[in-house]
Amino acid sequence: MIQKIPGFSRNLRKEVTRHSRYYFTDNGIRNALINNFNPLALRNDTGELWENYIIMERIKFQSYHQLPSKSYFWRTYQQQEIDWVEDRGGKLYAYEIKWNENRKSKVPSAWANSYPDASFEVITPSTYLNWIQ
Numbered sequence: 001m002i003q004k005i006p007g008f009s010r011n012l013r014k015e016v017t018r019h020s021r022y023y024f025t026d027n028g029i030r031n032a033l034i035n036n037f038n039p040l041a042l043r044n045d046t047g048e049l050w051e052n053y054i055i056m057e058r059i060k061f062q063s064y065h066q067l068p069s070k071s072y073f074w075r076t077y078q079q080q081e082i083d084w085v086e087d088r089g090g091k092l093y094a095y096e097i098k099w100n101e102n103r104k105s106k107v108p109s110a111w112a113n114s115y116p117d118a119s120f121e122v123i124t125p126s127t128y129l130n131w132i133q
Contacts, residue, residue: 001025003059008072008085011114016075023055050099051083054123057132058084080108082120092118101126 003023009015024030027049031037040046062069069088075081084095092115096105107120123131 001029003056005055005071005073008074008087014076014078014110014114016077019075021073023052025056027052047099050125051097054097054128054132055084057128061132074111076108076110078110080110082108082111084123094118094120095123095131096120097123099125 001024003025005021005023007015007017007019007021009017030049030052034045036043036045040049043049059071061067062071067088069086072085072087073081073083074085074094082094083097086093086095094107094111094115098105101124105122111118111120121131
């Protein structure tokens with residue numbers, strides 16, 4: 001019912017790893033626990049719902065396609081973060097998940113400096129299908 005995603009780090013001084021993120025396998029369970037079944041237009045947690053949905057669909061994609069990767073989230077003590085990091089054969093792929101396509105997202109400077117060879121991509125409602133199919 002809940003999927004645990006650990007923190008990613010190769011530099012323990014700057015990066016937070018002792019905390020994990022948890023995602024519900026079904027957003028309906030989440031909605032029931034917080035007693036909120038309002039339409040998206042009336043909610044203040046649309047971004048969280050979107051992220052939960054996308055992460056769970058990516059986990060299914062990895063499983064169905066037997067994609068050998070380890071998945072994480074990333075955060076620094078200075079509050080820079082990346083929603084989803086995949087380590088595939090030693091190559092890092094970073095993804096920021098955004099519901100609002102008008103909000104600009106760029107690679108966090110601490111990530112870019114620490115992992116210059118890693119890719120970075122923003123996943124939005126108009127780009128997500130390629131990521132989960």
